[in-house]
Amino acid sequence: MATINDVCKATGYSKATVSRVLNGTGQVKAATRDAVLSAMQSLGYQPNAMAQALATNTSNTIGLILPHFQSSYFGSILHHAEQSTQQASKKLLVVNSRNTASGEREAVATLANQRCDAILLYSRHLSIADLAALQQSVLPPLIILNRQFEDNTLHSFGLDQRQLAEIAMQHLLSLGHRHIACITSPLASETGQIRYAVYQQMLEQQQITMQPGWVHEGTNTLASGYQAVEQLLSSQQSVSAIFACNDDMAIGAIRALFDHGLRVPQDVSVMGIDNEPAAAYAIPSLTTVSLPIVQLTQDAMTLAVSLANKEHAQTRHQTYSGELVLRESTQALTSANSSY
Amino acid sequence: MATINDVCKATGYSKATVSRVLNGTGQVKAATRDAVLSAMQSLGYQPNAMAQALATNTSNTIGLILPHFQSSYFGSILHHAEQSTQQASKKLLVVNSRNTASGEREAVATLANQRCDAILLYSRHLSIADLAALQQSVLPPLIILNRQFEDNTLHSFGLDQRQLAEIAMQHLLSLGHRHIACITSPLASETGQIRYAVYQQMLEQQQITMQPGWVHEGTNTLASGYQAVEQLLSSQQSVSAIFACNDDMAIGAIRALFDHGLRVPQDVSVMGIDNEPAAAYAIPSLTTVSLPIVQLTQDAMTLAVSLANKEHAQTRHQTYSGELVLRESTQALTSANSSY
DNA sequence: CTGAAAGCGCTTACAG
């Protein structure tokens, strides 16, 4: 590919002035700019981003670390992150943390070596102390997604996990349900722990004694929701409602109930969290909690871009809350299903 | 961050030998390697990937261009592409083409400027001639996804779109259906055109006269499948089966039928293409065509990695076919629904 | 086994 030297030879100008027209910086006579531009054009010259990065110490690149890419949830984050990046004329570097602590660490190191100007880390496995230490060892500013904490070296954008779970449980309780099963998100994650803790606490508040067999740990997948219900049913426990900690598990659960001849919501109410697109089209459609994930992503990216542009920003910690989305999969407890 | 010069100062060795231990190249005395290594360790030294790229003219980076990131289909491609990249100790650069021709072009330019060692382009909008021209203007080898053609400057990995659509239509026809609606993928794309053409041709072969109102163009989304059925129903056309050109539209269609009091498959059979995870858990579960997208992605990435490693490879053109996945949403035509 | 030097393709003070 053509380099800046080729443009110099073609025009007779020095690298300095070619660089100036390339970047629109400094003073350049109109005539020479035109000459340079047309030479670039005809040579098909494109500046080498690596060389620019090395010279300027900015790569115009933003890193994004996600546990994986296989859900509409992460698809949405990815989509909006990419949009924001493109609007800011930067590039998005995407790395997968394989949903492990070491993966999160390695991914940060990788992106730091690529000299990303800012790194968004969707973290599930590192402690706040780990994250703070990681930021010390690494130049680009870290923006932590999916966590809530206070720390003045790190930025964070997270969902109010307590509130999300409370909305869901509150809805089920307000419908009169007392025998409520829970299909949890992985309990190794903070998200999983908080949602489950809220489930327990709200049952306690209502003086409801949680029965063994009500709780099944899932993996946020359709299949794990399905399996959880099969276990629930085989445990002979009777519940009138199921709180699935995400939509995919809720949809898997509904299918399992269906396969066992149980109707949703007439026999069992089911609710999820996420409000993924499929929730509205499922049969029955899924009552759930919608997450402002688009807003969260955009806000985090706005910060990432200004950090990348070296606009000094104070550490920010932002928390978002969700909203109940009422649909068909839940209904008030009736004598018909109170036996469950 | 620490640079190679810091390591030199700490150890007293030159950049050349530090570089040698870093890359494990050339001869280095064990003692000096240990010294260098421990200095790197204590300094937290990490080589600057930009500088390495500039010096070696390889970025260890593979580019991936997708129309968007919001579907399990692209999520799966992304996931497996990232896996392969990580296994090869390279980095994945992801760019969105915004599902437009200019977006595809710009994305390639962007990734070429980043000096990606190979670029995977999921292309829907550029002609083969355009693609070949693009390859001429750009250094890194292009691997085209989602297209079938012969060209000795370009590699390609694509699905046999004819075969996919044929399997689907064949299934419906073999069940005795003759009044079959089609919800197409966007007809601006080659995929959309081929699937629709197969639909028409197979009806013709059976001497079935396609009725106006049977065909509705969708956008591959749940919502567009839903709308298509509403239009179909309002057109007063009677069909006993619907061929939706992807699973999301099929699921949207089923929901619309449900909302209008029509049962699937008793009143109308519905089938899709993709075999996305949700298809197995939908109620009714969805008959569809599974795509070997994992295999395709892995094969394409294997090629990308060897091209990135400068292992000269002949241009490859690979085509993959799908398989029928029988589930609940289709059944044989009966007297009960022959009136539709 | 090790080092000095040139080079990768840019940018950016500094002079003029």
Next chain:
DNA sequence: CTGAAAGCGCTTACAG
């Protein structure tokens, strides 16, 4: 308004 020169952080023949 323009150019010469140094520098960004590496690698890689070439000597020794």
